[in-house]
Amino acid sequence: MFNKILVLLAVFGLLVFASNARSDEFTKEDLKKWREAFMEVVKEGERLFHSPLGRNKVSCDMCHPNAANTHPETYPKFQKQLGKVVELRDMINWCIQNPLEGDPLPLDDPRMIALEAYIKWERRGVPLAPGKH
Amino acid sequence: MKKLTRRSFLKKAAIGGLAAAAPLKMVEVVYGQGAQEKFTFAVISDAHLTHIKGTKFVRNFDEGLERAVTEVSFMDPPPDFVVFGGDLAQLGKKEELEHGLEKLSKLSLPIKFVIGEHDFYLDMGEYWQKHIAPLNYSFDHKGVHFVVLNSILTYDSWINQFKDPMERMLGMARLDNPHGSPFIVGEEGRRWLKKDLAKLSPDTPIIVLTHSPLYKIFKPWNFWTDDAEEVQAILARFKKVTVMHGHVHQIIYNQIGNITFYAFMSTAWPWPYPPTYTQKPSNFPKITVMMNRADPFHERDGTGWSWAEVAAGRVTHHYELWENTPRTVYYDEKLGHPVDKDYQDPSKRIPPQIHY
Ligand SMILES: [Fe+2]
Ligand SMILES: [Fe+2]
Numbered sequence: 001m002f003n004k005i006l007v008l009l010a011v012f013g014l015l016v017f018a019s020n021a022r023s024d025e026f027t028k029e030d031l032k033k034w035r036e037a038f039m040e041v042v043k044e045g046e047r048l049f050h051s052p053l054g055r056n057k058v059s060c061d062m063c064h065p066n067a068a069n070t071h072p073e074t075y076p077k078f079q080k081q082l083g084k085v086v087e088l089r090d091m092i093n094w095c096i097q098n099p100l101e102g103d104p105l106p107l108d109d110p111r112m113i114a115l116e117a118y119i120k121w122e123r124r125g126v127p128l129a130p131g132k133h
Numbered sequence: 134m135k136k137l138t139r140r141s142f143l144k145k146a147a148i149g150g151l152a153a154a155a156p157l158k159m160v161e162v163v164y165g166q167g168a169q170e171k172f173t174f175a176v177i178s179d180a181h182l183t184h185i186k187g188t189k190f191v192r193n194f195d196e197g198l199e200r201a202v203t204e205v206s207f208m209d210p211p212p213d214f215v216v217f218g219g220d221l222a223q224l225g226k227k228e229e230l231e232h233g234l235e236k237l238s239k240l241s242l243p244i245k246f247v248i249g250e251h252d253f254y255l256d257m258g259e260y261w262q263k264h265i266a267p268l269n270y271s272f273d274h275k276g277v278h279f280v281v282l283n284s285i286l287t288y289d290s291w292i293n294q295f296k297d298p299m300e301r302m303l304g305m306a307r308l309d310n311p312h313g314s315p316f317i318v319g320e321e322g323r324r325w326l327k328k329d330l331a332k333l334s335p336d337t338p339i340i341v342l343t344h345s346p347l348y349k350i351f352k353p354w355n356f357w358t359d360d361a362e363e364v365q366a367i368l369a370r371f372k373k374v375t376v377m378h379g380h381v382h383q384i385i386y387n388q389i390g391n392i393t394f395y396a397f398m399s400t401a402w403p404w405p406y407p408p409t410y411t412q413k414p415s416n417f418p419k420i421t422v423m424m425n426r427a428d429p430f431h432e433r434d435g436t437g438w439s440w441a442e443v444a445a446g447r448v449t450h451h452y453e454l455w456e457n458t459p460r461t462v463y464y465d466e467k468l469g470h471p472v473d474k475d476y477q478d479p480s481k482r483i484p485p486q487i488h489y
Binding site: 021027050055058062065098124 | 181184185223308309353354405428429430432489
């Protein structure tokens, strides 16, 4: 009985694979397309990072050229002033609210994703170090 | 030692919000001896006052400059003069420069102005030269020859691509601009410097005040002067040369040949140290003990001002760091380069001095 179910599952699985044109394979063109989609978001993040996002004309790059000193690899980590473990996006919002005197972004806002993409892109290659201070 | 007269004290006490603070007692620590009369000067730099609109300016940066002005006013004994190290404005606007001059006018001391790129690239230095100071000049003070040297020029080919002055200003103001252009003193400036120094004997102590460092630290952020070696060569025949510069917004010190270099703090914000940008290599001076990593939750952390004690032609540079322990860097005659009074020995370093 159990074996029969396995066989049935296997057959069903094969059917799914067949109808899905080998979903685990992708082409160089796919890679290029996905890379371009990602780099476009990085570019938008770079633009936002160099724009006044708050009410006082101050932009992130004024204090973080090339997003330096944002240490994305250390998140999540304990921020002693917030008194808890937070994510990179919490600190991004803190900086929007304070040095930039603006309103925080919703955490799933495309602009937040773009800012994170740019910040992490500028830090590519640095090993993950969650919790590091 | 000069004492504050009642009148000058009252005048100073009337300045701004920190009037209740007691006069700062400057502890005189002198490393080095000689016949030359010793003196001090204060340094305020990189205020970056930013105009929002109408009469509104960025509060944070205004408060940085105000605090430096107040604290310098309370120096006891007062310094002989104050150096302003450049970048008074953020985008070279008349509103910003005037706002800055008004804040600096609370100082009852002579001010020696150095121009920064943020003051220059909107009108190519027109307002500055008309109302503030020449771009290159020199003066003698108690046996030391001071030179203010404009180091923030750049190549005409870069300048000429812009039709709109504000576009040019924004292009230069963006520190990480991949299409930026390195600073130069330029041929005219170098010729002027050579002439200015021509009559001096090699024993005359020289202090050069510039905005950009007169050496090459990190090109992607313009911590860099492209013709630095040529300027250094002009200074090579003097026994005691100190170059003090703004622009980098952090503690940096270095020794190249006969020249000792010190950077100024900014009153506005600290910049990351170049080695923290991991995508590009830098030439960061190995002897510098970095300042503590800033805590953004304390707005004034990582900013400050400084004062220089000059004795026997050598500078001892005291960094007054708000929200942080002050630092003193002096020229060590035996080692032949500047060292930090407390932290130079690697075993004395503290965790916040490690940047990554
Ligand atoms: Fe600056
Ligand atoms: Fe500058």
